[in-house]
Amino acid sequence: MDQILGQVLRNAVWERLDMLADLAHEADSPALISVARSELPRLTEGWRTILRAHEPDERGDCPTCSTRWHRCKAPCSVWQVAHDHLVAGGLAHVPESRRATGRHALAGGHSR
Numbered sequence: 132m133d134q135i136l137g138q139v140l141r142n143a144v145w146e147r148l149d150m151l152a153d154l155a156h157e158a159d160s161p162a163l164i165s166v167a168r169s170e171l172p173r174l175t176e177g178w179r180t181i182l183r184a185h186e187p188d189e190r191g192d193c194p195t196c197s198t199r200w201h202r203c204k205a206p207c208s209v210w211q212v213a214h215d216h217l218v219a220g221g222l223a224h225v226p227e228s229r230r231a232t233g234r235h236a237l238a239g240g241h242s243r
């Protein structure tokens with residue numbers, strides 16, 4: 132994949148994530164439930180696909196993050212991010228006032 136196509140692909144994913152985050156804040160309840168029903172399974176399946184690629188191999192290393200010269204011990208950074216977001220810092224349990232702050236912090240975290 133050339134550099135421009137890669138950029139287009141990455142922008143499309145960032146925009147989709149922004150759209151979903153905006154919906155969570157702006158949509159009324161019936162729309163939100165509808166989006167949650169369609170999008171949550173897609174998001175969880177996406178996480179599963181990513182995490183399967185980062186399951187430890189028989190040596191306890193991440194096969195995706197490791198190179199021939201540098202072994203990366205599992206759990207790698209992908210698993211750490213997954214745990215931070217899905218388990219330790221479940222945003223659904225954060226009060227509304229803190230959630231807004233957290234969202235802006237996240238939005239500022241990625242470069243385009």
Ligand SMILES: [Zn+2]
Nearest residue numbers: 185193196207
């Ligand atoms: Zn990994």
